[in-house]
Amino acid sequence: MAKVIDGKAIADAMMNELAVRIESLKSDHRAPALAVVLVGSDAASEIYVRNKIRRCEQLGVRSIEHRLPETTQQSDLLGIITSLNNDEQIDGILVQMPLPTHIDEKRVLNAIRPDKDVDGFHPVNVGRLSLGEADAIAPCTPQGCVTLAKSVLGPDLSGKRVAIVGRSNIVGKPAAALFLAENCTVQMLHSKTESPQQLAAQADILVVAAGRAHLVDESWVKPGAVVIDVGINRVQQPTGSKLLGDVDFDSVTQVAAAVTPVPGGVGPMTIAYLLHNTFQCYLKSVG
C-alpha cells in the first residue's frame, strides 16, 4: 500500500508559518487583503471560496468577496477589476474560473494588474514563469504539486521523470514549467496522446489534471512512483454528492510509493499557495 500524502497537514504547516510572518508585520502595516470575484455558481469554485474565506480569517488576511450573478455583463466585470486594480488596500485579485460563456476569459485575465495576479494567469506572469524568472507569480495548484512531490522525494527533484496528464493553462502547462525549473525531465500527455498509459508508466512523478473522474488506474503507474491527483469531480451518489479525483486511489495505491488523496491532497495546497502568493504581493506593496 502506498503512503498517503497528507496535503492538509503540509498546508497547515505552511499556514502556521505565514500566520507568524503576518502577525510580526501587523504593528507597522495594514493587513494583507485578497479580493475574490465569483460570477455565477460552480461547484468547485464554491468549495474554493468557502475554504479560502476560512483560511483568510485564520491568518488575519482581509478577504473581500464579489459574488456576481450569472448574467453579469463583461463590461461590469471589467469595471470591478479596474477598481480593485486601483485600490491600494488590495494586494491580490482572483477571478474564479470558469466564467460564464458570454464572458471572454482572456479579456478578463488581461485586465488584472500583473502584480496583483495571485493566480499567476496573466500573460506577463505566464511569460515570466516560462522564462524561468524568479519574480514570476506562479499558479497555486502547480506550486502545490511540486511541494507535495518534494514532501516524498526530498528537495532535489533533478533528473526525475515527470509525466503530466492534462495540458490546461491553469494546471498542466504551468506544472510543466515548474517541474522543468526543478531540472526534471517533463512529458505532457493529453487527449490526443497515443498510448498514454505506457508513457505515464515511465514516470517517477505522475501529475494527473485531466478533469475526468478515475481516469488513471494502476496500469498508468510505475511501481514506486509518486502520484499527484489534481482532479476535483463532484459526482452524485444515492447517499449525496461526493468528491472524486482523476485517480482511482484504491487501484493506484497497490503499485505507487505515494499518492495524494482527494479531498485532503492538492486542494488544501492550492489555498496555501493562494495565501502565499497574496503575502508576496503584500510584501512588495508595503515595501
Ligand SMILES: Nc1nc(=O)c2c([nH]1)NC[C@@H]1CN(c3ccc(C(=O)N[C@@H](CCC(=O)O)C(=O)O)cc3)C=[N+]21
Ligand atoms: N481563478 C481560479 N483559480 C483557481 O485556483 C480555481 C478556480 N479559479 N476555480 C475553481 C478551481 C477549484 N479550486 C479548488 C481549490 C481548493 C479546493 C479545496 O480546498 N479542496 C479541499 C476541500 C474539499 C471540501 O471542502 O470538500 C480538498 O480537496 O481537500 C477545491 C477547489 C481552485 N480553482
